Amino acid sequence: MNYSPTQLGSDSMHEVSTHPVAHQHTAPTGFIRKYVFSLDHKVIGKQYYGLALVSVFIGMVLSWLLRIHLAYPDYHIPFLSKLSAAGAPGGVMTPEYYLSLLTMHGTLMVFFVLTNAPFAAFGNYFLPIQIGAEDMAFPRFNMMSFWTTFAAFVVMMASFFVADGPPISGWTAYAPLSAVGRDAGPGLALGQDLWAISIAIFCIASLLGALNFIATTLDLRARGMSLMRMPYSTWAWFVTSVIALLAFAVLLPACVLLILDRVAGTSFFIPAGLVLSDRLQPHSGGSPLLWQHLFWFFGHPEVYIAILPSIGIVATILPVFTRRPLLGPKALIGSMVAIGFLSYMVWGHHMFVSGMNPFSANIFSIPTLIITIPATIMTLLLTASLYGAKMRFDTPALFCLGFISVFISGGISGFYLAQPSLDTYLHATYFVVAHFHFVMAVASLFGVFAGTYFWFPKMFGRMMSESLGRWHFWLTFLGVYCVFMPMHYLGLVGNVRRYSAFVDDYLAPLLPVHRFITIAALLTGAAQLIFLWNLIWSRFRGPVASENPWEATSLEWSTTSPPPFDNFGGKHPVVNHGPNELGVDGPDGTDFLMQTAAPKSS
């Protein structure tokens, strides 16, 4: 290929565009184009983060309501009757309203927080920059996928305001409870329809997003950015998007079939002979287990979608603060890929006691246990990378350490549930609740916190308050253990989950434990307000951040804070190193080499 001189760049030292660059789009003007319907992946990433932030606070408030009701069933919660006069007359929830709030808590957290924040938000913002691209491969699809997610959110929230309220079938929406319609009880009419529609819309949005991530990673890497030179966070987003592409593609038809059962009289999931509300239901031949299989075929990869990006984020951040490369880069990446692959083989471990053929329990148990191996490898690699280091204990680093601790805790409890012979006792008890909250609500969220404190300077050009960050960390770290560790013990006693009250002789004596958990949850939740305040205050008043305040190596730190519209100001970064050049002799007496630094002289 020949480049005639006239095609080459200007005479400015900083404008090395050595060939006509096909800009995705020119810089936007006007408020709507810049901040609302933006094609810029950075704006879209922030929009996703904002949506996740709103969702997590709603979800957290819901959890407070649930916990208060459980621990103090007679307490009149102020303002609750304003939210729903029928659901909480006098501020005391009805059993069905408890289940409605429970369903929305789970749905918001799993879909709108844990799929949005670590994956869509940070991935959208930083994937293109970390690989040296100007934007995502399909910026218009990117914008569409955010606004489609937002539409799904609106539809989901609408269920709060319909007559019967949100659905009561849990975020797992098992059929036939979720499929027969109004006859199954309060909360299962329009609210359930809205839920199913919202999730179907969410699937489409996620599919678009995943497609974008994959195409961008494959096609838009800068010169020198081989796959093995990509930062761990990029790898995590890439593997996650492959998982997401295949998983959401299965949930979408499942939701469609559910909707058809509800409104079109089909019988995919509803068998014959069911009598609900004294009415023989006009369906026949369907299989409730079919819903479970379809749902969990999506559902299990979904939880890896929730955790893998956080693992990648922690693996990216930790070396920056230990000032040395992570142990075993290839092993880490290999483990991520292995987990992605294995995640599709284990869905039946949610169904050990579901009435499916008990022999299949053995078959699902084996890959479920095997998946602990790459998880253990990753945890050990992260931990062992600390050995012999002198660490900088800034807030991002603290959350990385916290992540490792809570991921160990959450992973260990998985060991029990992976065995059918133990699951026969522990299934549907608080042991399960402890397990998934540790790995998802805590570990994954710690990854998001670490990422926020780490990348905030890059995104907004200002540092977050370090002292507020530390308060946030210590209170949260202690708090989450106080909230979720006792749930293991409750599970061992046989405390069943999704109960709106503990009225029987067996469970009533456990109320003091529940009270402890509730108080811890309220306090830990309050501590999150420190984080929220820190975000808002630092956005406007935080100390101005330099280009690379943490002295990190990946490409986002080679551009301004925040990056210009096309990420690199017309330059095309050329990558000469992997992200692991820490603790080496760098220029000007520093101890690191950025990925774009000149190659080491041969």
Place this chain on the structure above:
Amino acid sequence: MGVGVQDAIHAGQKLGGSGLPPITRNTRLPNVTLSERPERSETGVWIGIFAIVMTFAALTSAMIVREGVALDWQHFQLPKILYLDTLILCFSSWTMENALAKLKEGESRFSEGMTWLCITLGLGGIFVVGQVIAWRVLAWQGLFLATNPSSSFFYVFTAAHALHLIGGILGLGYLIYKLNRARSARTTGIRATSLYWHFMDGLWVYLIVLLLARM
């Protein structure tokens, strides 16, 4: 203006790079023709194909399970028009390839290529009409969405395919519009569109075989 090649490369090297342009895939250099560089829209379509395959795989397994769990599966005859529809769609893949060949040949064959694209578009539309006719035939026989699990799956499968095909028709229409405006074959998205079209064809063949075997 007039910065020498060497100067530009040196400038680039001073900033820590090799000074040469990066390998990004979608740069539109003047001397690129249709057949050469892979486009990112093609990558996108490939990824989309994986997702759509998963969706139809999920529906397939749902159908197999549903047929097996209860004794209420009623077999019925597929409307004959579906066979004609299959031929039409397969033929449209041929016309699509024809269009591509003509467009590749260059400016002289451009109009012919456009014609073949329009024919393909028309055939796609006829296919969808054929689907609707098939649904009417079934309705006339009393087979609706909820009548029987077999009819339920028939409608779900054919509707899902038709929806995706309509997406392809819209995409093809947009491509024709773009080509018409540019009056040049150096428009992005030609191969992506044809790839998607062939996939829709292949998916339909899979479906008709599946439905024949199961319905």
Place this chain on the structure above:
Amino acid sequence: MGKVFAVLVTLITLVSIAFFVMHTWWLPPNISTTGKAVDHQLEETLIGTGVLFLAGQLMLGCFAWMASGKAKDARAKRFPGGATSIVVAAIVVVGIEIFTLTFVGSKAWGAIYLTPAEPGSLRVDVQAEQFAFYFRYPGPDGQFGGLHPDKIDDGSGNYFGLDPANDVAARDDIVVGSLVVPVDRPIALSLHSKDVGHSFYVRELRMQVDFVPGLNIPLHFTATQAGKYEIVCTQLCGLGHYNMKAYLEVMSEPDYEQWLKTQAGQ
């Protein structure tokens, strides 16, 4: 900071483990012949995972401690064996644990779910509905009557939808709200649901299985100790889910016979 973290992590770990070891909140005593294997499996897992938990958290705390306040230029020290030793250790240690637990555990699981009920077991038909369990005994003729969902009438106590007028076998079926069984006798349950998914969970039996609408799920057990135990629903079934329970009453053989006679007389 690192030292504080190390101390906190250690404290949390030790306190957590203490509660596990002390059995402060623990399983109720096992009363099932197959339950002992489950309990044994649980103990093994506790020990195995307890070691991993302790080791992992302490290692983390230890390294965090060491990483704080050290002199510069400690780059030289890397984890002994590097990544390879970690990968190998993970595969070997975790692999062995997996292998052992699976091998032993599958026997415990199989004893409950993969072995057929003993011939001559006492058969009981169990129906779950929103929000109660009902139990049906075949009665003196030893035969269960057919079920007709259209005949279900809770008001008159016809929970199962029996048709005694036309179905001879249904006439002497005994329908009660408690699962009454004799001790040390094999019991074979058949579980079905009237409406949505429910679950049958008796902690003391170490058993749990869902009611799947449209299916009849078998479950069998032998209770070794008399007493009254809760049967609770664990599959979200609607607003009354939290209160959906029945009792398993295990009686001596003579007491059971007495109870049966009383029921049959009614």
